[in-house]
Amino acid sequence: MKGMVRFVGAGPGDPDLITVRGLRALQEADVICYDALGVAPELLEGLRAELIYVGKRCGRHSRSQEEINALLVELAQRGLEVVRLKGGDPGVLGRVGEEALALAAEGIPFEIVPGVSSATSAPLSAGIPLTHRGVADSFALATAHRRKGEEGFSIPPYNERTTVVLLMPVRTARAWQAALLRRGYPRELPVAFVSRGATPAQRVLVSTVGAAAADAEAARITAPTLVVIGRVVGLRGRGLRWWNDRDARECAEEPTRVDVLAEARA
Ligand SMILES: C[S@@+](CC[C@H](N)C(=O)[O-])C[C@H]1O[C@@H](n2cnc3c(N)ncnc32)[C@H](O)[C@@H]1O
Structure with missing residues (x-):
């Protein structure tokens, strides 16, 4: 059974500036893959989901883009409901296209929840x-x-x-x-x-x-x-x-x- 991936825009860093749909996706997720900068830590508190940090640290990628793509595919293939949380709007310099194309290539369903850029x-x-x-x-x-x-x-x-x-x-x-x-x-x-x-x-x-x-x-x-x-x-x-x-x-x-x-x- 395949799961699915929801790309969610977290907004600019204030936890109140995520969309209602985005917040609901976080509450329903089994696992959340998130970046550091731009994502309000408060958004990740009190959730049932497993949290996986995939962001940058001091200019270094902790995981390459290919590794992130592969991780999303693997989690969804395990049947999990995955949220890929991104700062601002996922479509503004957010590399959502690359990650979603990797899912599409494997036939994994995805959804994109816009954010406040x-x-x-x-x-x-x-x-x-x-x-x-x-x-x-x-x-x-x-x-x-x-x-x-x-x-x-x-x-x-x-x-x-x-x-x-x-x-x-x-x-x-x-x-x-x-x-x-x-x-x-x-x-x-x-x-x-x-x-x-x-x-x-x-x-x-x-x-x-x-x-x-x-x-x-x-x-x-x-x-x-x-x-x-x-x-x-x-x-x-x-x-x-x-x-x-x-x-x-x-x-x-x-x-x-x-x-x-x-x-x-x-
Ligand atoms: C990789 S881009 C991602 C942009 C994001 N997708 C968006 O829509 O806001 C990261 C850059 O966005 C800008 N940025 C993100 N959050 C910001 C904030 N709260 N205030 C000012 N600039 C911000 C900075 O230039 C930062 O280096």
């Missing part, structure tokens, strides 16, 4: 809607993660009506800053780093294209952080800041809750 919710919690009438009518999302030897970013040429969101921007800040300047982004265009967005630990650093990398280093920005580039960032200072977040410059020396959890797990 950090890409939209973290900016919004920082008082930065990605579109705003008369300011921006489109947005582009790109990863700023680079594998060794990989060049270039999928950053579009500058258009003042397009907001750009970069995920995984911390390690490559110097490189994407240079890419923005090459593509015609004005040096004074505002940039916001939103760390642990949409959670009680949210920190925000507002900078500019010209100063972004140096400011992020000075403020010791760490993952999970995303970057918003464009005129919509200015709305935060014009009255849209509604979350009681902290300025990243003021708490550069303090360890974060995520740092403390990562240490405890190591």
Whole structure:
């Protein structure tokens, strides 16, 4: 008897921001395979399911993607109800397609429960809607993660009506800053780093294209952080800041809750 796999988006890190369907899937699961960053630990408390950690630690994969694919297949073939829990929305830089294709190849049924992506919710919690009438009518999302030897970013040429969101921007800040300047982004265009967005630990650093990398280093920005580039960032200072977040410059020396959890797990 084959089981099935439900891919569930956990939301941006606040346990209240998972969907009702996603929460029900966690409660019904026999086994949950989860990543570290982005998944609120509270979501995993008090469940009957066996918990298997398959995430990254200090930039290293604890299991390769192929091993994760094989694990999901094996668990489902044992007849188990499996949840594969992923941060944010599984379809946004979440590799859900690779894992679901591995299941499809073995004829294993799966379901995908969408989640609240950090890409939209973290900016919004920082008082930065990605579109705003008369300011921006489109947005582009790109990863700023680079594998060794990989060049270039999928950053579009500058258009003042397009907001750009970069995920995984911390390690490559110097490189994407240079890419923005090459593509015609004005040096004074505002940039916001939103760390642990949409959670009680949210920190925000507002900078500019010209100063972004140096400011992020000075403020010791760490993952999970995303970057918003464009005129919509200015709305935060014009009255849209509604979350009681902290300025990243003021708490550069303090360890974060995520740092403390990562240490405890190591
Ligand atoms: C591998 S991507 C996965 C994105 C996820 N699927 C989503 O929809 O949010 C991980 C990156 O998402 C961003 N991220 C995730 N949670 C975040 C949060 N609460 N605040 C800011 N950025 C976050 C960071 O850029 C992080 O490095």
